[in-house]
Amino acid sequence: MSSIPYIDIHTHPFHNELETVTVQNIFPSDGFAAFNGRNFYSVGLHPWHLGSKQExxxxxxxxxxxxxxxxxxxxxxxxLDKINGGDFIEQLRVFEAQAVIAEEYEYPLIIHCVKALNEVVALREKLNPAMPWIMHGYNGSVEITKQLMDKGFLFSFGKNLFREDSKAVKSFKYLPLNKIFFETDELDLNVDTIYEQAAALKEVPVEVLKKAVWTNFNQIEKSLMPGRM
Incomplete structure (x- = not known):
């Protein structure tokens, strides 16, 4: 690879990127777009879209x-989502099942959490996973961030970095570079825009962030062997 790429660790729209490594989130029933060496996938059951237990x-x-x-x-x-999710008991069951699957298959776990932080932490303590758990779209306070970091969580930041009064900005400034990722999620923009905002907040060059996130990504995603990219 001639230079370090940007990494978009969580996006919903398909991006046919040349300069960015993307991880597109899809549901189990979705089809896969063409894989070109830089566009990867995450697959899971979002708490908003759960059905019956059998489904x-x-x-x-x-x-x-x-x-x-x-x-x-x-x-x-x-x-887990206590605001927009369905039956919470079923949410807990499905979330734990996916956490177990992630551990068995040795894949990092991307986490959606709304008003259910205690339950997410409790499950992590119960399972004691070896695989990374990444809080996506993170917007927690510095106090909460300290607690989660001590428990081994990683953090992905996106649109909240553009809100000066957000808890995400304060937490992002607090976190060391080896704990962070960036994402576009459902935003209609390129992830380099988020890198630029993050670099301004951290008061470091964009290239410093690119190198840090690339290192973080390769530490959690062991399958990116030479020739894959």
């Missing part, structure tokens, strides 16, 4: 089957 079990089986494709590299986004 969820069938979808969980599809998640496991999708992990057999070498360009699927993360499980998720999975998680």
């Amino acid at each position: 969820n079990n069938e979808a969980l089986q599809m998640v496991e089957e999708a992990l057999e494709f070498d360009h699927v590299i993360f499980v998720g986004e999975a998680g």
Whole structure:
């Protein structure tokens, strides 16, 4: 590779990128777009889209089957949502099932969490996973961030970095570079825009962030061997 690429660790729209490594989030029933060496996938059951227990079990089986494709590299986004999710007991069951799948298949887990931080932390303490758990779209306070970092969580930042009064900005400034990633999620922009905003907040060159996130990505995603990129 001639230079360090940008990394978009969580995006929903398909990006046919040449200069950016993307991880596109899809649901188990979605098809895969063409894989060109820089566009990867995460597959999981979002708490907004759960169905009956039987439907969820069938979808969980599809998640496991999708992990057999070498360009699927993360499980998720999975998680808990007390605002927009459905039956919370079923959310807990499905989230734990995906966390177990991530551990069994040795894939990082992308986490959606709304008003359910205690339950996410409790499950991590219960399972004691070896695989990384990444809080996506992170917007927690510095106090919460300290607690999560001590428990081994990683953090992905996106649109909240553009809100000067957001908790995400304060937490991002606090975190060391080896704990962070960037994402576009559902935003209609390129991830380099988020890198530029993050670099301004950290008061470091963009290239410093690119190098740090590239290192972080390769530490959690062991399958990116020479020749894959």
